[in-house]
Each structure stands twice: as C-alpha cells, then as structure tokens.
Amino acid sequence: MSQTPDSVVRTYIEQHRAAFLDDLAEWLRIPSVSAQPDHALDVRRSADWLAAKLKETGFPTAEVWQTPGAPAVFAEWPCDDPQAPTVLVYGHHDVQPAAREDGWDSEPFEPVVRENRLYARGAADDKGQVFFHTLGVRAHLAATGRTTPAVHLKLLIEGEEESGSPHFRALVEQHAERLAADTVIVSDTGMWSEDTPTVCTGMRGLAECEIRLHGPDQDIHSGSFGGAVPNPATAAARLVAALHDEHARVAIPGFYDGVVELTDRERELFAELPFDERQWLRAAKSHATQGEAGYTTLERVWARPTAEVNGIGGGYQGPGSKTIVPSSAMVKLSFRLVAGQDPALVEKAVRAWAEQQVPAGIRCEITFSGATRPCLTPLDHPALQSVARAMGRAFGKPVRFTREGGSGPAADLQDVLGAPVLFLGISVPSDGWHAPNEKVELDLLLKGVETTAYLWGDLAEHWRHVP
C-alpha cells in the first residue's frame, strides 16, 4: 500500500516535530519587544536568528532589512516554473512586552510545554505562526519530491508590528519590486475555535480623528454666564449624539457611499458559525449587544462600518464639582471601514458634517491621523479557495469563512502591491495575545505546518500567475 501525499506530509512533520519545536523555543527565548528601547538589540538578534534559520530551511535569499526603527526579515525561494504564482507571506518577529509579575505562571521568555500547549510570549503572536512556514515548505518539498516550492515564495517578517508599524509602509514602498506578488498571505491571525477551522477573508479599515471644540477663552462662571453662551462640552456631546441615527446607522452624509454590502452567501456562511452570544459578550466584557439595525453581531463587527467614540473630555473632571462653562472639549472618534470605503473620502465627509453641526460661537478643530484601508478578498477568489482546501485537508473538516473587525498593516501590502490579501492563522481566542500566559496549541501549530505543506501545490495547480 503506497503512501498518500497527505500521509507523507504527516510522517515528515512527525519526524521533524521535535527539532522544529526546539528551534521555535530558541527563537522565543529572544525577548524581541519592539516597544521597549532596552530590547532594541534583542529585536535585532531576533531578525538575525530568523534570517539564518530561513537560509538553513533552504531559502536561497534571506536578508535583514533595516528601517529607521526595528529591522524586518525578507526571504525568497523562487519556483523553477516561472509561470507559477508568487505568494508573499506576512508576519512579524517582534512581541508584546511581558514580565513574570504581570501574572505569568512561568517565565514569559522561557518557553515551556504544559498539556500539549507551548507557553511563551510570542508563541501565537506571531513567532509560532511565522515559524510553521519553515517546516511547512520542507514538508511540501518532501511530499512532492520538488527541489523548489510550487510557487514563488516570499516572506516579509516585520519587527515593529507591536509598536504600530511606523515604518512599514515606507519599507514596502521602498522594496515594492522585490515584494511584488500575486497574493499576500497574512500569517498573523486566528481561527474561530479549536473545532472550527476558518479562513479570514478581510479586515476593516480605520480612520481616526480628534475634534477639539473651543468656546469661551477660559473656563467661565456658570452662574454668571451659564444658559446664555454656547458650551463646548454640550457641543461635543451633541456631535457624538448626532453620529448615529435611531437605527444605530452612522448619520454622517456620504459615510456609506461605496460600501460593499454582504452577499447572501456570506451572510449564510457567517450564520453557520457556532456563535454563542453569551460567550461573545463575556469576551467583550459587555452587558448587552447593540448596533446597526438589520445586522447580526458578527456582521456588525466584521462587515459593517462603524463610528465609535474612543475618548471624550472637557471641563472639570476631578472630585466634587466646579460650576463652570468649560473653555473647550474634545472627542476622539474612530471609524472602522469596509471594502468600498476610501479613508480620504470618509475624512472629507466627517469634516463637512462636523463643521455643520457646530453652533455659532464654538470653533471646531479637526485632526485626522493615519488611516488604514479595508481589505476584502471575494469568496470565489482562487487563492482563497486554495487556502480553504489546504486547511480542510489538514484539519479533516470543512473550513468556514470569517472576517476580522480590526485593522492592520497588511492593508498597506494590498495597497502598495495591488495584491489581494488572505489571512491564514491557527491561533484560537484562548491563546491570550498581549496577555499573560500566551500560548499556542501544539496540535494546531502542526496543523498550520500541514496546511502550508498542502497550500503551495494547490495554489500552483489552480491558479496561474497573471502578469
């Protein structure tokens, strides 16, 4: 009885599992905390370590790319078939800060395995999910007998993701030619649950602004003047209250222009997910759901644009009371955007709307900060189909589709490279990203290896490079 390709892959992974985990543990011992200046050398060491490991894996090219901040790693393994599609894998090698005293049961930078889980800062976010590509591509070669991957494989592993990726877009623009790809696979994400493998098909974008409202030149006495002059805190509150209509839809004229609506198929697929509202509320630490009329909770956080107040402030906020009309007030707003929305047009709509709301005697100052575009890959995109098939083979069950409500630098890759972005992750909500006792489930980590072992062949078979 000859071996199936899948059993070859599984055997190969089983044989190399111990060395793979040893290597990952070595990497996890490097505290590559990008947000802490005293770890700058560790972030550099982490980049050097990864570049060396990728060379050892077989990547002919593996370079450390400097930025004005922390370095990124770029690696490339061309396919011997020039017609094969090019895939760029994105991940990051920096990690969140962590200290034993934050509530860790073991040293955050001393990986340990307990109950088939690997505990360490970065185990899931994102070193584990970057590292499964090394064993994955080796298993792919072993199972197919190839000497090069079935696709042109590129990796870009940045070093500042946990610090807000301040130099990422510039880096991508600088190296746009070498990064050129037919599709981007983001390997820094999760799936629905241990039992429900999913592929994420898109991410919301983001526009952020601060609106400052100036009234009296200084705080004034509310007894002498209150009730007869406009109050900037009232104006700020009214602005916020006017953000939504009675159906919880954003009431800014033009805000929904161009929004790509959910298809019936997408809504069906979302509805098939084993969503438990009570469990979701526990994760949200919230006590009720509330949102745009006509949409489910998942649709609201994944596929609908929002306007949210992140902060509001004005006047006296200390203990007791102070009878003033405040001189100024401030609101910080963020808008999550979905496919079809352009942050620049949203900014224009918000400015026009806000200025129109503000009463005479109040001066309005609006500052927008860095925007992130939304990204969305249609369900029928061949690369997405390949990812779903590869994952389905690895997990032995049908794969479902999700989206991500947050926003990330992957959108810059879509923007600059003009390639669709897919999200392949094996992390689960309990992995504790950014929290104490971050872990990765070893079984899922190895399913990640297996998924990529199938993916490159599937992609090459079903999708050709379209120049």
Added chain:
Amino acid sequence: MSQTPDSVVRTYIEQHRAAFLDDLAEWLRIPSVSAQPDHALDVRRSADWLAAKLKETGFPTAEVWQTPGAPAVFAEWPCDDPQAPTVLVYGHHDVQPAAREDGWDSEPFEPVVRENRLYARGAADDKGQVFFHTLGVRAHLAATGRTTPAVHLKLLIEGEEESGSPHFRALVEQHAERLAADTVIVSDTGMWSEDTPTVCTGMRGLAECEIRLHGPDQDIHSGSFGGAVPNPATAAARLVAALHDEHARVAIPGFYDGVVELTDRERELFAELPFDERQWLRAAKSHATQGEAGYTTLERVWARPTAEVNGIGGGYQGPGSKTIVPSSAMVKLSFRLVAGQDPALVEKAVRAWAEQQVPAGIRCEITFSGATRPCLTPLDHPALQSVARAMGRAFGKPVRFTREGGSGPAADLQDVLGAPVLFLGISVPSDGWHAPNEKVELDLLLKGVETTAYLWGDLAEHWRHVP
C-alpha cells in the same frame, strides 16, 4: 438755613472718612485667606479685629462664633422701639488667596490708594462692603439724634465664604433664635455700573450632580467589538445632548414645574438697563450668545433655570489615538434654579430622566451633591422699596433692579430664618473679585456708607415688625 438730614449724613461721613479708611486698611492688612491652612490664625485675627471694631462702633454685643472651621462674627444693636423691624446683615471677613506674583501691581495685603481707588485683596469682596455698615450706622445716629438704630440691627459676618461656606448652614441653624430677623440684607454683591446704581432682588439656586455610566468591565478593542456593544461615552454624550430641546429649553420632564415666571414689570425693568451685548460677551470671554428661546441674555442668566455641563470625560484623552470602546464615562451637570423650584424635586426629575435615557447594557450611577435654594424678593416688598429709596438718595438718581445668576449661602439664611433676602452692594464689575489688583471705588464705598445711613430710618418708617 438749617441742614437737611442728607447734608448732615454727608458732613458726618466726610468728617470721619479718613479714620474709616485707616481702619479698613488695618483690617485689609490681615490676610484672612480661609482656603489656606497656614492663614488660619489670620482668619481668627480678622474675626477678633472685627468684633472689637464693632464694639467700638457701639454694638452692645459683638461675639466671635466658633465653627469647626473658621470663626464668624455676630453683632447686635437692638432698637429702643421693640416694634421696630429686625434686619440681619450678612457678609464675610475671609478673602480669596492672593500673591504679588499673580500679577498684582502692589502687595495684595498692603492697601494703597491710587486714583481714588483702594487696592487690596478684600477691598470689595467683602471687607469694604462689610465695613461701610460701621460708619453707616454712626452717620444714621448722628443725623437722627438717636442713641440706638431705628431697626434692630444684627450682623453675621462669616469666615468661610471663599471656601464654600462648609459650616455656614449648621451655624445658622445652631443660632437660629439669635439670628431671627424680618429681613436679611446681603452685603456681598455688586451693582450694574458706576453710573447705574441697582439693587439685586434674587439669586438663582443650584443643584449639582455627577452621572457615571458603566459599559464594558474594562476598555475593549474597538476593532473586535466596536459597533456591536453600547459605548458608555456615546451614552454620556446622548444624555447631555438630550438635556435641551431645539429651543434650548431644558427637556427634563418636570424641570420647570413651579417656576416663577418673570412679570411684565420685571422684564421692563431689565430692559431699561444699559445692556451692551458686545461688552457682556467680552466679560463672558465668549463668542456668541445662545440660550432659551423667548428670553434676553439678562433674563437667561438672572431669571431662567438652566442645565449646564461642567465636565465630561471618558475613554482615552491623551495624545494620539487608542482604538477602544471605553469602560466608563462621566458627566458633571449643574442646574441653576429660580424661585419656585425645589432642589429635591429637581433631583428626582433628573434621576428619573437620566435612568430612562440610558440604554441596555449601560449601568448608570447618579450622585447629587449639596444643593442651594433660589431666593427672590418681590419688587413690591416694603424692605426692597426702602433699600431702593435709600440708595437713590445716596446716589442722587433712580435705582434699578437686577438679579444674580450665581448662587450663595444667603439662601441658607432665607431657608432657616424664613426671612426675605435683599442684596445691597456697591461693587462694580471692574473691581476684580478673586483676581489680581482687586479694588474698591472710594466714591462708591462712601455711597454705601451713605445708603445704610438712610436705610434704617426708612425701613423703620415704612415697615413694622410682623411677628
């Protein structure tokens, strides 16, 4: 040609002017700053000094009344006619903090006269306006040939007014019998301008509260959860936005219950005042007027109840942005009340309204702090008529009527003693209360002396004690 009573008064004042001003300067040299613990002994010295001076003036009784904080001074000079009305004068002997480096042109506690103005902390607020009663009662006796004032005269000069009068109400309750009076004259206020003598007929009351709104148990990620759970900052903003209707009337059901409306005569009198909106806006340091439809600016600040946001806060208020749904938000509201409104009923109305506004999933916590009742004396009250006549004689022109938009401890006197409160003050807006270079106009200060010299006789003639 025999002297008129008025010329006797004027001559008397002119003869005693220098000694009066020397005495006042001596008092002003005592830095009786009640808000600063290291001046506690000075506040005590100020009380002792005043009690001694009132005895010297002729008051048979002049006592220092201890409180858990700074002491008050009580003095009493009974009339030989037991049927005469009893008048209680209210003022305060403590002052606001002051330091040369705040912008004073001379030492704040070293009084100097420049251009017929006396500069010192407390010159107008309130030592000058308390002190004119000493020379006033002497001039009254000199002009009438009496040995006791024509009314039963009582003075209560507190020592904590600039610290919010924390023990005032308890003091008044404790001594209610000795303080009993037919009317209270507050000598801690101002008039329209140098050219326009006015009597204030009422003060707004005050109810204050803080509303805390609790949403998620901690700040949560606006990408993962935003748009699908209620945001407490949005709820706070909506609460504030719902405070007023489109006519800038307070929209809380029951808020206007019992409000005593302005009479046509009062509105006419207000309208006769030389009000200059541009000048008023400069004083308000504001850039537009805005308020309840159907009322003028003066009516809005003097005679209409208001709801004002004194502070609002929630979520992230630092530099840059933070994409969260905040865990909680807070608003501080104050309500100015007018005659006919009861702070307890207003509190009840606000609570019912606020709780009804808050959406599911948001918990609302409302805390009310110390309330002050409004006070208002009708224009036709005989004591008010006497004050207006006396002031008219002193200034040689008709006296107009104002109200005060702020709120003060005088309302406690009205409350506990059940006596109408009148406001007799000669300070003008340029006197700089609480500011550097506080001063009093010497001409106006002496008009204050003269007013009280006429007042007691007028009162006794036109009004009898009604037991």
